[in-house]
Amino acid sequence: MNNLDTDWQKTLNIFKNQIDDKIIFDSFFTTLQVKDIIDSDVTITVDTQWSLDGVSPYLEKLEEIYNTLTSGHYQLHLETEDEYNKSIQQKNDLMLFNDNLNSDLKFENFVVGNSNRIAQNASLAVAMKPGISYSPLFIHSNSGLGKTHLLNAIGNYAKSKDPFTKVLFTTSENFVNEYIQSLSNHTIDEFNYKYRHIDILLIDDIQFMATKESSSEIFFNIFNSLISNKKQIVITSDKPPRDLRGMESRLVSRFASGLTVSIDTPEFETSKAILRKKIEIENVDYPITEEVLDFIASHFNTDVRELEGSLKRLLFYKLICEEKRDCIDLNFALEAFSDTYKNQPIQKKELTVSNIKKCVADYYNLTVSQINSKSRTSNIIVARHISMYLVRELIKDISFIQIGHEFGGRDHSTVMKACDKVQKKLEKDLNYRQAIDDIKNKLV
Numbered sequence: 001m002n003n004l005d006t007d008w009q010k011t012l013n014i015f016k017n018q019i020d021d022k023i024i025f026d027s028f029f030t031t032l033q034v035k036d037i038i039d040s041d042v043t044i045t046v047d048t049q050w051s052l053d054g055v056s057p058y059l060e061k062l063e064e065i066y067n068t069l070t071s072g073h074y075q076l077h078l079e080t081e082d083e084y085n086k087s088i089q090q091k092n093d094l095m096l097f098n099d100n101l102n103s104d105l106k107f108e109n110f111v112v113g114n115s116n117r118i119a120q121n122a123s124l125a126v127a128m129k130p131g132i133s134y135s136p137l138f139i140h141s142n143s144g145l146g147k148t149h150l151l152n153a154i155g156n157y158a159k160s161k162d163p164f165t166k167v168l169f170t171t172s173e174n175f176v177n178e179y180i181q182s183l184s185n186h187t188i189d190e191f192n193y194k195y196r197h198i199d200i201l202l203i204d205d206i207q208f209m210a211t212k213e214s215s216s217e218i219f220f221n222i223f224n225s226l227i228s229n230k231k232q233i234v235i236t237s238d239k240p241p242r243d244l245r246g247m248e249s250r251l252v253s254r255f256a257s258g259l260t261v262s263i264d265t266p267e268f269e270t271s272k273a274i275l276r277k278k279i280e281i282e283n284v285d286y287p288i289t290e291e292v293l294d295f296i297a298s299h300f301n302t303d304v305r306e307l308e309g310s311l312k313r314l315l316f317y318k319l320i321c322e323e324k325r326d327c328i329d330l331n332f333a334l335e336a337f338s339d340t341y342k343n344q345p346i347q348k349k350e351l352t353v354s355n356i357k358k359c360v361a362d363y364y365n366l367t368v369s370q371i372n373s374k375s376r377t378s379n380i381i382v383a384r385h386i387s388m389y390l391v392r393e394l395i396k397d398i399s400f401i402q403i404g405h406e407f408g409g410r411d412h413s414t415v416m417k418a419c420d421k422v423q424k425k426l427e428k429d430l431n432y433r434q435a436i437d438d439i440k441n442k443l444v
């Protein structure tokens, strides 16, 4: 017997001792059953309409005993078994709604790197144990960095573990439209029922709800109901909760009450890993050289959508190319991207050590402090060496000693070695030379 039944049996026993006419009790009350509790509404069923008429006058008394016993504020509702079963059937039909998940977006094809590791880990934790620790989970990032992918991955994973999990993926825009439609169709009860009975609610792009006051109100209520029933909510946005301008402050504070994580622009290695994954998914059956991946990862890396777009463009170019080629190499890629690439606006900068460092750092998606740091991470070392080399080449009469000083007090011999290394590498690595030329173009 669960808590629901135990409390109810105790209520009936107390009531039985209080009622004078035991025949009434035996005739009407022995078939009473608690069916469910939603928020503060408790549904009790009786076997027939006749019993229902017999029990109704005592409902208030039963409610009082039940609330005293459970220290709650419940309202009891009586229904016949038939009515209840019918409404359950209707509700079940209602629950057969489309989860809107995109089955292609899974954890398996989400590439993890430093830029998105925390968000991916949090999403996986939520998918494995929905509603337990991190509800709501709030994921924010600039456009095209994988928020929608992670939302779908959570839903797909949870459903693969338990197909009966009620998952709903929606955008805040769809939520608002659905709400407005339910008002005009007089189906607001169904709307409410549907959203309050979801196990995992995945809401994409919440920022669009900011100015929709009446929808915010209903969302607030649904949100509270799901959270208090230990359900999982995952929300994405293009900014963190505190920056959601126009959003009601009570909603913002609810969003911030869970776990908030962000996704950054993919760093060089992650961009390459994403490209490799996409190539695998596209079943590309000809080789694409490492230099090409380096080229795309360093030129089209504002977001993952841009990476995907450039790869598509490359594959398309190969498809329509009349000349037969066995592989995609850097020359071919440069041809494929010649127009975009040439048209990129170039902003010249004043030639100072800090501008050179900043330009190299931007190019490699790093910060100037990483370049100055003692970090031995390979992409940081590459950027540091190139910065030293360019400073030496572009700033007249600057000595190795001065450069060492500008790069966190390094010894002049370290700078000399770095410059030498860069010089040797650009003589034999076309892609590397291309990268240095690009940075130079932005500077001079």
Ligand SMILES: Nc1ncnc2c1ncn2[C@@H]1O[C@H](COP(=O)(O)OP(=O)(O)OP(=O)(O)O)[C@@H](O)[C@H]1O
Residues within 6 Å of the ligand: 105, 109, 110, 111, 112, 116, 141, 142, 143, 144, 145, 146, 147, 148, 149, 150, 205, 238, 274, 277, 304, 305, 308
């Ligand atoms: N780490 C990743 N691994 C593989 N694919 C990724 C990764 N991150 C993003 N993508 C892919 O990049 C594309 C854009 O991602 P997504 O739509 O999830 O971005 P978003 O952050 O939701 O963007 P928006 O804010 O514009 O809605 C999708 O095709 C997605 O599968």
